[in-house]
Amino acid sequence: MRTLRLMGAMVAVASLGGCISVKAPDKPIVIELNINIKQEVVYRLAGDAAQTIDKNAGIF
Amino acid sequence: MARIVHKVLGTMALAGLLAAALPGVALAQARDPAYAAARSAGQVGEKMDGYLGYVVAPSPTLRAVIEDINIKRKAVYAQKAQANNATVEEYALTSACLLISQTKPGEKYQAPDGSWQTRGPGAPMRDSRCP
Numbered sequence: 001m002r003t004l005r006l007m008g009a010m011v012a013v014a015s016l017g018g019c020i021s022v023k024a025p026d027k028p029i030v031i032e033l034n035i036n037i038k039q040e041v042v043y044r045l046a047g048d049a050a051q052t053i054d055k056n057a058g059i060f
Numbered sequence: 061m062a063r064i065v066h067k068v069l070g071t072m073a074l075a076g077l078l079a080a081a082l083p084g085v086a087l088a089q090a091r092d093p094a095y096a097a098a099r100s101a102g103q104v105g106e107k108m109d110g111y112l113g114y115v116v117a118p119s120p121t122l123r124a125v126i127e128d129i130n131i132k133r134k135a136v137y138a139q140k141a142q143a144n145n146a147t148v149e150e151y152a153l154t155s156a157c158l159l160i161s162q163t164k165p166g167e168k169y170q171a172p173d174g175s176w177q178t179r180g181p182g183a184p185m186r187d188s189r190c191p
């Protein structure tokens with residue numbers, strides 16, 4: 001009986017302590033387009049891409 | 061004999077150069093007038109994936125023009141991506157960074173949150189990975 005009461009108290013304490021508060025983010029949620037693309041790849045390709053855009057002006 | 065071989069080779073090289081240059085010539089022309097007008101009017105804009113998108117619902121004629129440009133863009137991205145050991149998406153996203161930077165005030169571009177923005181006098185909002 002005493003064990004049972006102790007367990008009850010423990011559950012009560014645990015449920016109080018286990019409260020998880022969820023806050024809405026204060027910044028807008030940004031959709032990361034194709035998360036697998038790394039910044040270093042973008043930097044490596046930038047020079048070539050700039051030339052490609054210049055040479056194909058009609059479609060850019 | 062050597063002279064003939066030289067001449068033949070020269071002709072072949074010239075033909076090769078012409079063949080290589082022709083698609084480039086076709087693409088290097090000025091923008092399609094319908095595209096240029098829609099771009100200036102803010103009906104179409106630069107997306108963050110390297111392709112053109114519709115800010116407002118397009119007419120069937122305009123849609124055909126823009127789809128054609130996007131197909132040509134994809135072909136160029138694919139060719140250049142392969143030459144640079146990159147994926148088409150990587151090359152397209154890199155191009156998008158530059159294309160969004162190159163938009164003129166009043167033109168539309170897609171911000172990282174997916175919304176359409178009108179280019180102002182300052183720098184546009186771009187993907188954090190943009191150079």
